[in-house]
Structures are given as structure tokens and as C-alpha cells.
Amino acid sequence: MEIINGGITAPLGFEAADCAAGIKYVGRTDMAMVFSKEPCVCAGTFTSNVVKAACVMWDMQIVESGRPVHGVIVNSGIANACTGQEGFDACIATARAAEEELGVPFDTMAVASTGVIGMQLPVDKLTEGVKKMASSLNRSEEAGTAASRAIMTTDTVNKEIAVTFEIGGRKVTLGGMSKGSGMIHPDMCTMLAFLTTDVSIDKKLMQRALSETVKDTFNMISVDGDTSTNDTLLLMANGLSGNDRIEAEGRDYDVFKEALFYVCRVLARKMAKDGEGASRLFAARVVNASNKDDARKLARSVISSSLSKAAIFGCDANFGRFLCAMGYSGVDFKQEDVELFFESRNGRMQVFKYGVPLDFDEEEAVKILKADEVTVFIDMHEGSDEAEAWGCDLTYDYVKINADYRS
Amino acid sequence: MEIINGGITAPLGFEAADCAAGIKYVGRTDMAMVFSKEPCVCAGTFTSNVVKAACVMWDMQIVESGRPVHGVIVNSGIANACTGQEGFDACIATARAAEEELGVPFDTMAVASTGVIGMQLPVDKLTEGVKKMASSLNRSEEAGTAASRAIMTTDTVNKEIAVTFEIGGRKVTLGGMSKGSGMIHPDMCTMLAFLTTDVSIDKKLMQRALSETVKDTFNMISVDGDTSTNDTLLLMANGLSGNDRIEAEGRDYDVFKEALFYVCRVLARKMAKDGEGASRLFAARVVNASNKDDARKLARSVISSSLSKAAIFGCDANFGRFLCAMGYSGVDFKQEDVELFFESRNGRMQVFKYGVPLDFDEEEAVKILKADEVTVFIDMHEGSDEAEAWGCDLTYDYVKINADYRS
Numbered sequence: 001m002e003i004i005n006g007g008i009t010a011p012l013g014f015e016a017a018d019c020a021a022g023i024k025y026v027g028r029t030d031m032a033m034v035f036s037k038e039p040c041v042c043a044g045t046f047t048s049n050v051v052k053a054a055c056v057m058w059d060m061q062i063v064e065s066g067r068p069v070h071g072v073i074v075n076s077g078i079a080n081a082c083t084g085q086e087g088f089d090a091c092i093a094t095a096r097a098a099e100e101e102l103g104v105p106f107d108t109m110a111v112a113s114t115g116v117i118g119m120q121l122p123v124d125k126l127t128e129g130v131k132k133m134a135s136s137l138n139r140s141e142e143a144g145t146a147a148s149r150a151i152m153t154t155d156t157v158n159k160e161i162a163v164t165f166e167i168g169g170r171k172v173t174l175g176g177m178s179k180g181s182g183m184i185h186p187d188m189c190t191m192l193a194f195l196t197t198d199v200s201i202d203k204k205l206m207q208r209a210l211s212e213t214v215k216d217t218f219n220m221i222s223v224d225g226d227t228s229t230n231d232t233l234l235l236m237a238n239g240l241s242g243n244d245r246i247e248a249e250g251r252d253y254d255v256f257k258e259a260l261f262y263v264c265r266v267l268a269r270k271m272a273k274d275g276e277g278a279s280r281l282f283a284a285r286v287v288n289a290s291n292k293d294d295a296r297k298l299a300r301s302v303i304s305s306s307l308s309k310a311a312i313f314g315c316d317a318n319f320g321r322f323l324c325a326m327g328y329s330g331v332d333f334k335q336e337d338v339e340l341f342f343e344s345r346n347g348r349m350q351v352f353k354y355g356v357p358l359d360f361d362e363e364e365a366v367k368i369l370k371a372d373e374v375t376v377f378i379d380m381h382e383g384s385d386e387a388e389a390w391g392c393d394l395t396y397d398y399v400k401i402n403a404d405y406r407s
Numbered sequence: 408m409e410i411i412n413g414g415i416t417a418p419l420g421f422e423a424a425d426c427a428a429g430i431k432y433v434g435r436t437d438m439a440m441v442f443s444k445e446p447c448v449c450a451g452t453f454t455s456n457v458v459k460a461a462c463v464m465w466d467m468q469i470v471e472s473g474r475p476v477h478g479v480i481v482n483s484g485i486a487n488a489c490t491g492q493e494g495f496d497a498c499i500a501t502a503r504a505a506e507e508e509l510g511v512p513f514d515t516m517a518v519a520s521t522g523v524i525g526m527q528l529p530v531d532k533l534t535e536g537v538k539k540m541a542s543s544l545n546r547s548e549e550a551g552t553a554a555s556r557a558i559m560t561t562d563t564v565n566k567e568i569a570v571t572f573e574i575g576g577r578k579v580t581l582g583g584m585s586k587g588s589g590m591i592h593p594d595m596c597t598m599l600a601f602l603t604t605d606v607s608i609d610k611k612l613m614q615r616a617l618s619e620t621v622k623d624t625f626n627m628i629s630v631d632g633d634t635s636t637n638d639t640l641l642l643m644a645n646g647l648s649g650n651d652r653i654e655a656e657g658r659d660y661d662v663f664k665e666a667l668f669y670v671c672r673v674l675a676r677k678m679a680k681d682g683e684g685a686s687r688l689f690a691a692r693v694v695n696a697s698n699k700d701d702a703r704k705l706a707r708s709v710i711s712s713s714l715s716k717a718a719i720f721g722c723d724a725n726f727g728r729f730l731c732a733m734g735y736s737g738v739d740f741k742q743e744d745v746e747l748f749f750e751s752r753n754g755r756m757q758v759f760k761y762g763v764p765l766d767f768d769e770e771e772a773v774k775i776l777k778a779d780e781v782t783v784f785i786d787m788h789e790g791s792d793e794a795e796a797w798g799c800d801l802t803y804d805y806v807k808i809n810a811d812y813r814s
Contacts, residue, residue, distance in 0.1 A: 051742050052735030082730050082742060084763040117727020118764040183714055183731065224713040225632060227735035228726070254587040302701030306713070307590055307809055320524020323489050324590065327458030328634035335458050335489060356491040357525040383627070396803050400712055403721030 001259050007160030009144035010242035012198040013038045015355035018150035021129030024077030024115055029150035031129040032074045035102065035137050039068030040236035041203035043210040045218075047231035054080045054087035055111045055165035056232055058095075061378055062110055066203060069236055072110040072194055073098060073130060076151050076179070078121050080113040081229035090121040094317035101134035112192050112232045114153055114179065145163045146179035151192055154401055155181045158272040160166065165259045167252045170243040172199045173257050178267040182276035182402060184223035191406060193218065193233045193267055199256055200239035201246040210235050217264035220296065220389040222304040223275035224398070228268070235236040235260075254296030271375070272303075281373040282312045284322070287386040288379050294331045295380075295387035301329030302376055303391030312374060313393035317342060317365035319351045322376050339379040344371030408666050414567025417582035418605040419647035419776075420445045422544040425557035428536030430529060431522055436557035438536040439481045439688040441601055442509065443545050443699075446475030447643035448610035454638035456661035461487045461494035461640055462518045464773060465502075469517055477641055480505060480537060483558050483586070485528050486684035487520040488592070488636035497528040501737030503512055508541035515629040519585065519599050520559055521640045528552070549611035554585035558599055559595075561808055564590045566677040572666045574659045577650040579606045581666050583651040585674040589683040589809060591630035592711065593691035600625065600640045600674055606663055608653040616643050616664045624671035627703065629711040631805070679797035680711075684804030688780040689719045691729070694793040697788050701738045702794035708736030709783055710798030719781060720800035724749060724772035726758045729783050746786040751778030 013036050021031045044063040046056050062069060073094050080087045091111045099106035113121070137143075147156040162175035178193035210233070218233060226276050239245070246252045271356040289295035302308055305325035311318040319340055326333070336355035341348055347368045348349040353359050368374070416423050420443050451470040453463050469476060480501050487494045498518045520528070523762055540781035544550075555565040567580035585600035588748070617640070625640060639682070646652070653659045678799045680688040691709040696702035708716055712732035718725040726747055743762035754775045758767050 049731060049734035049740055050736075051730050079727070082727055082759065082762070082764060084743070084761075088762070116725070117731055118725075118759065119727075120764070183728075185735075225714050226714045226731060229731050229734060230726075283571075305633050307633045307804075310806055310809030313806065316811060318523070318525075320486070320489055320526075321590075322635075323458050324456065324524055324633060324636050327456035327636060329457075332457055336491070352489065352525065354491075355489070356493070357489060357527070394806055394809075396806050397719065398713075399717055399801055399803050399806060402801075403718030404723060 001163050001262065004162050004164055006141040006162045006175060007144040007177045008034050008175045008194060008196045008289065009141060010137050011173040011196050014196040015139050016143040016147040017137045017399060018146045019129050019132045019315035021125045023075050023125055028246045029173040030077045031133065032147035032150040033071060033137065034147065034196060035071035036236060036238045036239055038238040039070060041206060041233045042208035043202065044067035045233045047228055049229050051082060051229050052111060052232040052301045054083055054091050055113045056230060057088065058091040059110045059190065059232060063109065068108055069110060070104040070108045070232055072112055074192065075116050075126065076153050078113060078115040078173060079117045079230050080121050081117040083120055086120055088301050090126065092125050093280035094130060099133055104116060110234055112290050114192050114230055117229060121337045122207040139298060143348065146253050153177045153273055155179050156275050157274055159267055161263050161266045163259050163263060165255055167199065167255055170241050172241040172243060174263055176263045176267055178271055180223060180271040182223060183226040183228040184221060184271060185225045185227045191228060191231055191243050194274065195276050196233040197237045198239065198241040199237050200241065200363040201237055201256065202244050203344065205246060206237060207234060209260055211231035213261050213264050216387065217261065217268045220300060220308045221268045222391045225304050230321035254348055268307040269390050272392055275392035276334045276401045277395040278392030279313065279395055280307060280393055282393055283375040283388060284378065285355050285375055285388045286378045286380060287382060288381050289385045290383035290389065291344050295385045296329050297329045298378065299387045299389035301325045305388045306394055309391060313395050315350060315366045315369040315400060317369060320360040333380060333382065337381045341377040342368050343377050344368050344374045346371045408570050408572040408669065411569050411571055413548040413557060413582060414551040414555055414584045415441050415568040415601060415603045416546050416548060416601045417569035419604040420605060420645045422546050423550040423554040423570065424540035424544045425553045426536050426539045429531045430482050430532055434496065437482060437484045438540065439554035439557040440478060440540040441554065441603060442478035442545065443643060443645045445645040445647055446477060447645045448608065449611060450614035450642045451619050452618060452640045454635055456634050456636050458489060458636045460520060460637040461490055462498050462520045462605055463637060466517045466639060467497040469514060471687040472509060473652050475515055476517060477511040477515045479519055479641055481519045481558050481599065483521050485520060485522040485526050485527050486524045486637050487589045489523040492526055493527055497530050500530045501533050501537060503535035508538055517573045517641055520726055521599050524636060530655060545803065558586045560586065561683050562586050562681055564681055566674055568670050568673045570666050570670060574650040574662055577648050579648045580604065581670055583674055585629045585678055587630060587678040588607060588681050590633040590635040590636045591628060591682060592632045600636055602642040604644045605646065605648040606644050607648065607650050608644055608663065610662065612653060613642060613644060616667055620671050622796065624668065624675045627707060628679040629707065629798045632711050639693065641807050676797050680801055682799035683808045684802040685799030685800055686720065687800055689716060689798045689800055690782040690795060691785065692782055692795045693785045693787060695788050695790060696792045697790035699792040699794065702792045703807060704738050705733050705785065706794045706796035708732045710778045710796045713801055716798060716801035719776065720802050722773045722776040724758060724776060738790065740787060744788045748784040749775050749805035750784050751775045751781045752777045
């Protein structure tokens with residue numbers, strides 16, 4: 001596998017466009033489109049929130065129907081959640097506009113939204129945006145990057161990645177983009193992430209690969225514990241690489257899945273690190289847990305704890321908060337079995353050993369915790385399963401951003 | 408039922424004392440003792456956190472044993488959690504010191520701690536503190552108030568309450584004190600709260616009353632989603648009011664339980680309103696839910712959401728965040744059934760009706776949200792059960808307090 005420049009336009013046959021539709025933001029782009037003339041098989045995972053945005057319901061229908069998909073249209077101004085029938089009609093109008101401009105059936109175009117909940121979308125601006133973008137679709141790396149910028153809300157950096165790998169002697173490419181950065185506590189998948197690939201693969205198999213991959217990537221990040229109404233992850237594969245279609249598990253499937261895991265992990269970590277107001281990435285790595293599910297729960301609980309996040313912000317080696325968060329994770333364990341370490345590029349230090357706090361050098365601890373990526377390493381000494389979760393610190397800026405988000 | 412001045416020393420036979428033992432804080436009191444020469448039946452509920460503080464394990468043994476209890480000794484400097492055998496030995500040493508000074512068996516004295524996790528207690532200072540307090544125990548209202556001050560950590564106000572009521576022609580008194588104000592997300596009961604009463608009642612029946620009451624009082628508050636290692640609620644009854652012992656459910660039991668509910672609710676609301684960094688109380692009231700458990704989950708989810716809490720801080724009528732939090736609460740419902748209102752002493756306003764956002768006057772909304780106690784009122788239109796939960800806003804000060812708590 002090789003990491004290459006670019007994002008969603010890296011695979012063969014995928015085009016992108018963006019535009020400033022003026023839906024909410026002024027003076028910046030707020031719509032993006034990803035398009036493949038060649039029909040794609042499409043896999044997706046969506047928010048587990050009972051209150052699902054209209055666009056999530058639209059996309060779920062499309063993915064579940066098994067129909068080919070040609071692309072997705074995104075706006076980053078208004079979430080189109082809690083908007084009733086009018087919100088669903090806005091999805092249809094968007095897709096119909098694409099049908100008119102691009103000549104593909106409207107029910108092959110997915111739509112996605114992020115932004116304020118409980119506001120209606122201005123349909124005229126949306127359809128105008130689709131028209132503009134349809135005429136500027138192109139395959140350049142720049143078009144992909146511009147699309148990854150247009151879907152940002154409170155993100156401070158755009159997030160994209162692309163890799164190539166070989167399947168049956170054919171070069172296959174997988175690209176992706178995603179956005180955070182608040183209301184991030186995925187339970188099924190996360191916020192908006194779109195992956196494109198030119199691999200040829202069976203739809204059900206691809207869905208399986210995606211569903212398994214999210215468990216250890218997008219589902220292992222948290223910014224603020226709030227599971228959004230709009231979480232959407234779509235993976236579109238148009239088959240243009242010309243590999244022999246992957247129809248069953250085996251070597252080819254494994255190669256594809258490994259690349260998929262890598263891409264999802266990179267995007268997930270980027271989202272965590274760029275969490276609203278965050279000043280650094282805060283990871284928890286749990287090893288030797290008695291099973292995989294416990295390992296995930298423990299890691300997630302630590303990086304989700306407000307108190308742990310605030311301690312990381314303050315470079316405070318207050319490790320009791322991590323143990324506390326493990327304790328209410330729902331996992332049963334004995335504190336007498338646990339060892340706990342802080343690590344970063346600046347060093348590694350043990351602070352808790354078999355139920356007993358260790359004396360440690362506070363200055364050295366601060367040095368380790370000051371790095372831009374900090375990991376709490378937890379050895380459970382119970383079994384052999386492990387998991388890693390990624391979050392960020394809790395800062396004044398998180399409060400600032402969210403105390404006046406709408407204004 | 409009548410509300411009277413005072414707290415834990417209001418019931419007959421209960422004495423209190425406090426002292427500055429220098430365990431962590433300088434220039435303030437940090438230990439408290441509650442004592443009844445008359446032995447008490449004692450009920451308690453404790454944290455569900457797997458990582459339980461040493462003192463929680465000690466108190467659980469005492470409450471489960473059914474032995475009479477004479478009192479409780481509290482320190483507010485160090486939590487005595489994650490401290491292994493040495494931590495448990497500190498509990499025993501504390502209780503032994505009380506035995507020596509007060510002439511009651513050491514295993515009739517509960518102990519409680521709050522503060523930093525993962526540090527050992529200075530046993531000499533603890534026992535010295537017990538000695539000092541034993542000699543200054545007294546029944547005055549001031550002694551009770553001073554004790555409620557000594558157990559504070561990041562609390563900004565002390566929390567106490569007392570009520571009287573009649574059972575079988577006898578005046579019965581119930582008093583209580585509690586402290587917050589971070590790591591508050593009780594799951595079984597909450598932080599430290601101590602209730603005293605001179606009622607005569609069967610121990611099992613009292614435990615039942617307490618366990619039922621916490622579900623709709625202490626378990627319905629959240630400051631930061633972190634369920635502490637130290638949550639302890641103890642209710643001690645010494646029987647001195649001389650009422651005919653309550654041995655079964657019935658009118659007397661109901662009167663007692665009503666008073667207990669009132670006292671717990673007042674203390675719980677005080678803790679929510681004084682959450683770390685909080686500038687106001689943020690309540691969620693759910694009515695017409697399909698069952699009690701759903702109502703509780705929905706209300707708790709709304710007041711626990713970081714984004715909802717930040718919106719309240721900013722007086723931002725961003726009601727979509729409340730619906731989002733309801734959606735990931737684990738309760739199944741249709742947004743088409745829901746109505747949502749903001750209310751406070753400054754007015755009431757509907758913002759969402761049967762799945763559709765309403766146009767509303769932003770200025771009027773800000774006026775309502777500026778009050779020091781704000782309620783989100785949610786009508787589910789599904790059944791007839793209701794619940795109320797209490798939290799606080801998420802402010803810069805919460806981050807400030809917790810980014811350098813240990814220093």
C-alpha cells in the first residue's frame with residue numbers, strides 16, 4: 001500500500017466540485033459534490049441516533065435498496081434534521097436537480113448535510129448550487145481538496161487521504177474526505193465521511209468490510225459525547241480499476257480491507273485531533289483486555305470523560321480520572337490488575353501499578369503531556385485483546401464555539 | 408411537612424464537628440464528623456463505578472452487615488480511591504481513632520472521602536483530626552452548617568436542608584447535607600450526601616425508601632457525565648423522636664418517604680446548580696413518556712449533553728441539540744410526536760411542534776434563557792409518565808477548574 005496525494009478524486013472516474021451557495025456561511029464555499037459517471041456499488045453506515053436527519057433517511061433508503069449510486073451532494077450550512085416532510089422534500093429536490101443536470105436517475109444521488117439542527121434548507125439556493133457544481137465537475141486533485149474544504153463547519157483543517165494498492169495485478173486507488181468537529185461521538189459511524197474507490201467488489205462484501213472497519217476507526221473517536229443526527233459514512237466503488245471483481249473473502253478482500261482500515265483510521269484520527277476547540281490529540285490504548293468489546297469500551301470511556309479531557313488540556317497528570325472513567329465504562333475489572341502509563345513523543349512514564357499509585361516526577365509528566373499527541377496506555381493484564389480510541393482535550397475554545405454556534 | 412433551619416444536627420441526638428486537618432487545603436476546614444450516641448439504623452447507596460474508593464468499600468460492608476451505625480467521618484482533601492490496601496487501612500485507622508475517642512465500636516463508624524484520586528491519605532493528620540472533632544462535637548445548628556462547609560471541594564456554596572413532619576402524633580425531623588460539584592453523574596446515588604433523622608423505622612424499609620428516592624433525585628443530576636469513584640449517600644435514623652416504629656408500608660411510611668424525597672430533591676438541585684463552573688441551573692422536564700424509565704433517560708440525556716449545556720451558557724435557543732440528545736438517549740420515539748418548550752421565571756415559549764421547528768422570537772428566547780434556572784419542557788405525547796433531571800451550563804470556568812484541579 002502506498003500513500004499518495006489527493007483525496008476523493010484520486011481513484012479513476014471520480015469527479016468533484018464545490019461552490020459557495022450562501023446557505024449559511026458568507027464568503028466561503030458550503031456545498032460539495034462527488035460524482036462518478038460509472039455507476040458505483042455503495043456501502044454506508046449511519047447514525048444510531050433515533051432523531052435522524054432527512055438526508056440520513058434518504059441515503060439509508062438508497063444504500064439499502066442496492067441501487068447503483070452515482071454520487072453525493074453535501075451542504076455544510078444546515079443539518080436538515082428535525083425538519084419534517086419539508087426537510088425530506090429538500091433532499092428530493094436536490095437529487096432531482098442533479099438528475100436534470102447530470103442525466104442520472106435522482107434516486108442514485110445521495111445527499112448529506114451538516115450544520116444547525118431544526119432549520120429548513122433554502123431549496124432554491126441548494127438547486128442553484130447543484131447547477132453550478134454540475135458544470136464545474138472535474139477530476140483534478142484540487143477539485144477533491146476544494147470539496148473537502150467546502151464540507152467543513154467548525155473544522156480548522158480539511159481532512160483527506162488517498163492510497164493505492166494492488167489487487168490481482170491491477171492498481172486500485174482509495175480516497176476519502178471527512179469533516180468534524182463538534183457533536184462527535186459516533187455510534188455506528190461518524191459525522192460526514194465520503195470514500196471513493198475504483199475497486200471492483202461485491203456490494204454486500206464491501207458493506208461488511210465497511211461495517212467492521214468503522215468499529216475500530218470512526219466509532220473509536222469522541223469529541224464531546226454527542227452522537228449527531230447526521231452521521232454519514234459512504235463508500236462508493238465504481239470498478240474502473242479493472243481488477244477481477246472481489247466476490248468472496250480471501251487475499252484480495254484482505255488487501256482492500258487493510259487499505260480501507262488505514263484510510264478510515266487516518267481520517268478518524270484527524271477528526272479527533274481537530275475536535276472543536278482542541279489543542280491536541282488525546283488517545284487511549286488498552287491492551288491485554290479480556291475481550292475486544294471490553295477493550296473498546298474502556299478506551300472510549302477514557303477519551304470521552306470531560307474531566308480526563310480537561311486534565312489533558314492542563315497537562316495535569318491526574319491519572320485517577322482515567323481510572324474513574326474506566327470504572328464507569330460498563331466493563332468489570334479489578335483495579336489490582338491494572339497498569340497505567342502516559343506516553344508521547346516526549347517520553348513514557350508509569351503512574352499506576354497493580355492498584356497502587358506510583359510516585360512520579362511531575363515535571364517529567366508535564367513534559368510528556370505537553371506533546372501535541374498524548375496517549376494513555378493501559379495494560380489490563382486480563383487477556384490478549386486491545387483497542388485504541390482517539391479524542392481531544394476540553395478547552396475554553398470548545399465552550400466558546402458552542403455557546404454561540406448559531407450566531 | 409415544614410421546612411426548618413439547619414441541617415444534619417436538626418434531628419434529635421445528632422451532633423457534628425469540623426476541623427482543619429491540613430490534609431490538602433490550607434486555611435480552611437477539611438474534615439467533618441456526624442455522630443449519634445444513640446445507635447442508628449443506616450441505609451446507603453453507593454457509586455456503581457467498578458473502581459470504588461476504599462471508603463466506599465468500607466461503608467458498603469457496614470451498611471450490608473446491618474450493624475448499628477453511630478456516625479460518619481468525612482475528609483474533603485483526598486478521595487482515597489485507587490489506593491490499594493494502604494487506602495483501606497486508612498479507613499480502619501480513622502474508625503479506630505473514633506472508637507478510642509468516642510467509645511463506640513470502630514465498625515459502627517462510616518467514613519467518606521472526596522478529592523484527588525490516586526493519592527494516599529496522611530493517616531496521622533486524619534486521626535489527629537478525629538481526636539480534635541471528638542472533643543468539639545455538639546448539637547448546634549452552627550455545628551451542622553460548619554460540617555456542611557468542611558465537606559466542600561470545588562463547591563461554591565454549602566448545601567443543607569432540614570424538615571419536620573408528624574408520624575403518629577410525634578414530631579420527626581430529617582436533615583441533610585451534601586457536596587458536589589465535579590465528577591457528578593450519579594449512577595446509583597451521588598457524590599457525598601449525609602442524611603440524619605430521629606425517626607424510628609425498620610432498616611430494610613428505610614433502605615427501600617432511600618433506593619427508590621435516589622432514582623428521581625440524586626440519580627437525575629449530572630454536571631459532567633463522570634460517575635465518581637466515591638459517590639456515597641448515607642441515611643442514619645436513631646429513633647429518638649419516639650414514634651411507633653415504622654415496620655411496613657402505609658401512611659407513616661408514605662409521610663416519611665415524602666419528606667425524604669423532598670430533602671433529596673432539594674439537595675440534588677443545589678448540587679446541579681452549583682456544578683463546577685456553572686452559572687445557572689439547567690433542568691429538563693419530560694412529560695407524557697411511554698414509561699417512567701424512558702422519561703428519566705430522555706431528561707438525563709438532555710441535561711448531560713455538552714452541546715446543550717454550552718447552548719444554555721450562551722443563552723442560545725439551539726433546540727436541535729436537545730432533540731439530538733434525546734435521540735441518542737437509548738429511547739425509541741418518533742420526532743413527529745414531540746413538542747418542545749423553553750421555560751423560566753421570565754416566560755415560556757414553544758420552539759418545536761410535532762416534528763417541525765417553529766418560528767420564534769430570538770430576543771424573547773434569550774430573555775427566557777437568561778434566567779438563573781432554565782427548563783426545557785418536553786411533551787412526548789406517548790403515555791403518561793414523567794421525569795425531571797437537573798444539570799448546569801458548561802462554562803469557561805468548568806474548563807479552568809478542571810485543567811488545573813490538582814495544583
